[in-house]
Amino acid sequence: MSCIEQMKYKLLLERTSFREAREYIEKNSDEVYYVDPGYKIFKDYYIIGVPPIAMGVKGMELIFTYVKPCHGTFVMALESEEEISRLREREREKVKASLTKGGQKKKAEAAPPSFQDMWKK
Amino acid sequence: MIKSNGKALLVMGCPEVPVQTSIVLYLSNKLQKAGFHVTIAGTDAALKLMKVSDPEGYYIKDTVDLDQCIADLAEKRYDFDLCFVFMHSDAGMAYGATMSAISKAKVYAVIFGKNAEALAETIEYPAEKIVAKATHNPTPLKNKIDKVIL
Numbered sequence: 001m002s003c004i005e006q007m008k009y010k011l012l013l014e015r016t017s018f019r020e021a022r023e024y025i026e027k028n029s030d031e032v033y034y035v036d037p038g039y040k041i042f043k044d045y046y047i048i049g050v051p052p053i054a055m056g057v058k059g060m061e062l063i064f065t066y067v068k069p070c071h072g073t074f075v076m077a078l079e080s081e082e083e084i085s086r087l088r089e090r091e092r093e094k095v096k097a098s099l100t101k102g103g104q105k106k107k108a109e110a111a112p113p114s115f116q117d118m119w120k121k
Numbered sequence: 122m123i124k125s126n127g128k129a130l131l132v133m134g135c136p137e138v139p140v141q142t143s144i145v146l147y148l149s150n151k152l153q154k155a156g157f158h159v160t161i162a163g164t165d166a167a168l169k170l171m172k173v174s175d176p177e178g179y180y181i182k183d184t185v186d187l188d189q190c191i192a193d194l195a196e197k198r199y200d201f202d203l204c205f206v207f208m209h210s211d212a213g214m215a216y217g218a219t220m221s222a223i224s225k226a227k228v229y230a231v232i233f234g235k236n237a238e239a240l241a242e243t244i245e246y247p248a249e250k251i252v253a254k255a256t257h258n259p260t261p262l263k264n265k266i267d268k269v270i271l
Contacts, residue, residue: 002188017211037219038195046188046195050218050246067215069164069187070135 002045013075029056127202133163134213140259162190201226209234
């Protein structure tokens with residue numbers, strides 16, 4: 001049993017399919033991030049699911065999927081500043097990494113500085 | 122029959138469909154005869170069903186709690202050459218996707234139950250599908266497995 005089950009979580013969706021859970025998170029979160037299966041949250045829960053796995057942030061709450069073999073997929077919300085900042089930081093690192101890989105950085109540098117400049121071209 | 126010294130993982134889903142227990146025992150025996158070291162992962166209930174069925178441990182050698190197995194694979198503490206994920210529901214399909222993402226093993230999705238064909242169509246991750254509409258009678262699934270693992 002994961003430590004999540006001992007925490008004060010809110011159940012937003014119960015015994016649903018993984019696809020419906022993902023759509024719910026995408027529609028009902030202020031921010032949406034995507035992680036791979038096996039992404040670890042709250043000390044000992046490794047996210048299970050079909051990639052891309054959506055994780056949402058709404059206010060101070062992290063919204064995520066929780067899959068149980070006999071009960072299907074649940075969407076849960078838990079307050080966690082730490083997990084939210086880790087998710088945001090991870091996203092920043094991903095963007096940085098994609099920019100330093102070359103292609104996109106060059107493209108970004110070559111892009112017109114403003115919409116008006118782009119229009120002139 | 123294929124011969125190997127490799128490691129195989131059998132991942133059980135919810136044990137509510139009867140064919141799962143017998144097919145896992147059958148496949149474990151078949152893989153062991155082919156030289157694989159077999160580990161069976163499952164929930165507490167699924168593993169208890171197996172252990173009661175094989176009290177002397179003829180077919181079951183190693184078992185691991187499903188959540189622990191996912192943690193170990195995600196942390197790269199160990200890995201397998203073959204991974205058979207048993208599924209008859211959307212949750213099982215999600216576990217299969219997870220195995221496909223966190224393990225380097227060749228993944229087989231063993232799909233059974235009333236909605237086996239429909240469930241098989243939802244699988245888009247890399248996995249060889251073994252599909253049979255079997256709930257109480259394991260023979261159709263056994264025959265499909267025999268075609269893949271001779």
